[in-house]
Amino acid sequence: MTDVEQPSSIAQALSAVGPRLKRLRTARGVTLAALSEVTGISKSTLSRLEAGQRRPSLELLLPIAQAHQVPIDELVGAPDVGDPRVRLKPHAVNGNTVLPLTRQPGPLQSYKMVLPASRDTPELCTHEGYEWLYVLSGRLRLVLADHDIVLDPGEVAEFDTRLPHWFGSTGQGSVEVLSLFGRQGERMHIRARPTGRTPASGG
Secondary structure: OOOOOOOHHHHHHHHOHHHHHHHHHHHOOOOHHHHHHHHOOOHHHHHHHHOOOOOOOHHHHHHHHHHHOOOHHHHHOOOOOOOOOOOOOOEEEOOEEEEEOOOOOOOEEEEEEEEOOOOOOOOOEOOOOEEEEEEEEOOEEEEEOOEEEEEOOOOEEEEEOOOOEEEEEOOOOOEEEEEEEEOOOOOOOOOOOOOOOOOOOOO
8 A cells, every 4th residue: 555645735744843843842951861761752763753854653742742741733833723721730649739830841840739638747758859849828847857847828948858858738727839849959049038037248
């Protein structure tokens, strides 16, 4: 069986997919290695796809669209339908509701988390990385090494996740938290300063 010859418009659209994928990836500062790790597609296949040497298929485009958190029609150059909404899908993780906010793979990832009142028993853990927490609502209990503190809405904490840590509810209600998480060495460079206190002078 011979392939049916494609209309020129379809052929042109397919030929533009590779350069569009490369522009999207490089504009977001994502390496081929990082994209390969997220999608499970080999670096060589991704490179050939971007160079137009590999035919784009749903099997390849679906995981790439998911990794970049963009509609697949954005990858193939479908006409803009004028809908500006970003549809984010929450996930249940160990009884918590987690909503990924970052739309592309990279060293820093952001999440909105809703922690139920029942999450009130500390279970400390350690892992590579660095985390920044901002309390949106409720009261967050943070256990970090030898410290056991409570943060109110608008308060911020940041810490090296190699330290034993746990955070959750005080047991008085659910907590909404904005979390930024980065690989080891990726710090947010944001510091919280106690209200009413002036920074110390000097270096």
